[in-house]
Amino acid sequence: MSRCCPAPIVAxxxxxxxxxxxxxxxxxLLAWGVIxxxxxxxxxxxxxxxxxxxxxxxxxxxxxxxxxxxxVLMLLTLVVxxxxxxxxxxxxxxxxxxxxxRHEGVGNVAAASLGIVTPFCSCSAVPLFIGFVSAGVPxxxxxxxxxxxxxxxxxxxxxxxxxxxxQVALTYLGxxxxxxxxxxxxxxxxxxxxxxxxxxxKVRSQAxxxxxxxxxxxxxxxxxxxxxxxxxxxVWMWIIAGIAxxxxxxxxxxxELIAAIMGRDAWWSVPAAVVIGIPMYSNAAGIIPVIQALxxxxxxxxTVIAFMMSVIALSAPEMIILRKVLSMKLIAVxxxxxxxxxxAVGTLFNILFVA
Amino acid sequence: xxxxxxLGPGCNRCQVTAHMVQAAADRLxxxxxxxxxxxxxxxxxxxxxxxxxxVIDGKVVHAGGLPKAENIALWLSA
Numbered sequence: 184m185s186r187c188c189p190a191p192i193v194a195x196x197x198x199x200x201x202x203x204x205x206x207x208x209x210x211x212l213l214a215w216g217v218i219x220x221x222x223x224x225x226x227x228x229x230x231x232x233x234x235x236x237x238x239x240x241x242x243x244x245x246x247x248x249x250x251x252x253x254x255v256l257m258l259l260t261l262v263v264x265x266x267x268x269x270x271x272x273x274x275x276x277x278x279x280x281x282x283x284x285r286h287e288g289v290g291n292v293a294a295a296s297l298g299i300v301t302p303f304c305s306c307s308a309v310p311l312f313i314g315f316v317s318a319g320v321p322x323x324x325x326x327x328x329x330x331x332x333x334x335x336x337x338x339x340x341x342x343x344x345x346x347x348x349x350q351v352a353l354t355y356l357g358x359x360x361x362x363x364x365x366x367x368x369x370x371x372x373x374x375x376x377x378x379x380x381x382x383x384x385k386v387r388s389q390a391x392x393x394x395x396x397x398x399x400x401x402x403x404x405x406x407x408x409x410x411x412x413x414x415x416x417x418v419w420m421w422i423i424a425g426i427a428x429x430x431x432x433x434x435x436x437x438x439e440l441i442a443a444i445m446g447r448d449a450w451w452s453v454p455a456a457v458v459i460g461i462p463m464y465s466n467a468a469g470i471i472p473v474i475q476a477l478x479x480x481x482x483x484x485x486t487v488i489a490f491m492m493s494v495i496a497l498s499a500p501e502m503i504i505l506r507k508v509l510s511m512k513l514i515a516v517x518x519x520x521x522x523x524x525x526x527a528v529g530t531l532f533n534i535l536f537v538a
Numbered sequence: 539x540x541x542x543x544x545l546g547p548g549c550n551r552c553q554v555t556a557h558m559v560q561a562a563a564d565r566l567x568x569x570x571x572x573x574x575x576x577x578x579x580x581x582x583x584x585x586x587x588x589x590x591x592x593v594i595d596g597k598v599v600h601a602g603g604l605p606k607a608e609n610i611a612l613w614l615s616a
Contacts, residue, residue, distance in 0.1 A: 275587035275602055302602060307589040309547065309578055314587030386582045507578060 204401045219257055226250040244434025247476075251426050255342065255472060259422065260415050262341025266300075267410025271403040273301045275311055282320045282328070287371045290324035295363035298331030308501065312508050316379070317386040323371015330521055331363035334496035338414065339467035346475045355488055358532070362492065362524040369520050378513035421469035429472035438480050445482035452486045453529040457522055460493030470494055484536065489529025497521055540570045540614065545581045545591035548574075551604055552590040559592065562610040570614070
């Protein structure tokens with residue numbers, strides 16, 4: 184699934200000197216900036232040398248692909264590095280300690296927010312779920328975390344910010360948190376503890392405190408680099424596939440078609456986007472170039488964000504993993520509540536903001 | 539003889555972690571009894587919230603993500 188277990192933060196065997204690392208990091212960031220600034224002119228020049236008719240659909244599609252591929256990969260690398268460093272301040276165990284015994288409401292807000300910055304991978308969703316519930320984190324609060332963690336992630340936020348603009352990224356952040364907080368709160372109110380698989384409630388564990396020996400700045404930089412290797416190494420194919428699809432939409436799919444299907448006037452477009460998005464699974468990296476192309480072609484923002492959220496937040500593989508701890512009834516409630524939340528948010532946004 | 543448990547539901551990373559631990563022990567000449575704990579209830583009972591986890595002589599030394607080789611050596615020789 185999308186991203187798995189970034190390398191953990193542990194004390195270095197022998198303290199490394201910080202200076203070379205800082206110099207190296209600053210140099211790499213500078214080089215990044217220079218290359219990034221050169222992308223547009225260089226890709227424009229490459230396209231102009233190709234034997235294609237200027238202004239044609241084909242040229243537009245190729246230009247989009249050649250410029251966006253390196254741009255997206257570079258932005259992703261930067262954001263993933265930054266988030267890798269930020270995440271070195273958090274761990275699943277520490278987040279659990281912060282959430283244990285929290286009441287609903289405040290707990291849901293805290294859980295959803297921590298879901299953004301805590302290292303999370305879907306392969307440890309089940310141990311995390313049991314670890315939280317057995318340590319006394321309320322079920323609804325646990326769900327707020329489990330909904331926010333995959334949905335509002337650094338890849339989604341960073342790419343939206345870079346490709347579509349900070350307004351859309353902030354909207355996504357706000358709506359993602361909103362859906363996670365509300366859905367978790369609703370599930371908590373429903374008191375569905377009895378719908379867990381019976382063995383889950385029997386697990387009694389003593390939450391461990393891992394020795395977090397003073398983590399140095401160098402270790403945090405290394406965590407950022409590890410995150411790049413880990414995440415960018417995994418998702419680059421998705422991104423290229425996404426950009427290729429985006430380039431196709433950009434060059435060939437007519438504006439009228441997208442506007443008619445995903446425009447603001449089509450009331451049924453948000454429910455349709457959610458229903459289509461739930462069984463689909465892609466990670467944020469693959470879906471966002473497509474999102475950008477759809478928006479440029481006149482799709483309504485609420486519809487597009489609803490589509491993206493349902494693709495990322497709800498997926499068949501995750502349900503199969505969670506089936507080990509949740510009964511089918513509880514999974515149905517989970518999908519239903521989150522789906523409705525996304526639907527409400529998307530529809531509301533389309534009504535409130537007349538673009 | 540150290541008692542080492544690798545906690546994880548059998549995902550790729552858990553396998554890799556187990557191999558890393560065994561390789562480090564062989565290299566250092568430390569005798570270990572390696573056990574893979576794959577049962578979710580048993581994993582949860584150790585109190586971790588992220589896998590893979592490593593338990594040495596009953597003490598959790600690691601949780602979440604691949605461990606670093608240098609740290610495995612450190613834990614095994616402690």
